[in-house]
Structures are given as structure tokens and as C-alpha cells.
Amino acid sequence: MHEAASTGGTGILIAGGNAMSGPQSTTEVYIPATGKTCRFANLPVGKVYHTLDSVSGKSVLCGGWPRMERSCLQFSLTSGTWTWYATMDEMRFGHSSVVTSAGLLLL
Secondary structure (H helix, E strand, C coil), X not given: CCEEEECCCCCEEEECCEECCEECCCEEEEECCCCEEXXXXXXXXXXXXXXXXXXXXXXXXXXXXXXXXXXXXXXXXCCXXXXXXXEEEEEECCCCCEECCCCCEEC
């Protein structure tokens, strides 16, 4: 159960997921123009049942399991790293998300 989101026209960010060994912390970007996938810095912890959305040109990951968290992280394609983005009021996993036309992320 990984998640994917556009990186703003360059590629598709793929983060987390499940494997036989448990939740994964991997981060990859698929670049359709070349047909290749590039690895980047791992998530701080493995995640499944999280959301990953493109918000105003930023890739934002929220919540997840097995460590239910209130944190949302932002991925920077330039640096290839994850940083804090926001804190949710409630811990979430298995939730849905949508980005409004005004650029708001609703969870």
C-alpha cells in the first residue's frame, strides 16, 4: 500500500508501502520521460495507509501506520529529503485526502 503523487511535472513520487518485512520507508521518483526510477532519502519511519498529495507544487505525506502520527512531511525534489510540513489535530491512518481548487489539503 504505497502512495504516489506528481512532483510538479518532472516525475511521480512513490513513498512507503508494505513488503513481507513490514512497512517500507523507501522514496523513489519515476521519471516517465526516461522510464527510470531514482531512489532518494528514506522516510523517517516505514509507512502504509498514509496519504501523499501534490499541494501547491509540494509533495505532502500525512499520517500512516504502524506509528499513527499527527505529522505531515514535505518532500523536496531539489534536496531529495523529507522535512516537517504541518501537524494534524488527530492521529490518522487509512484516511482519505483531497486538494481543493484553492490549494487546501483536506484530510
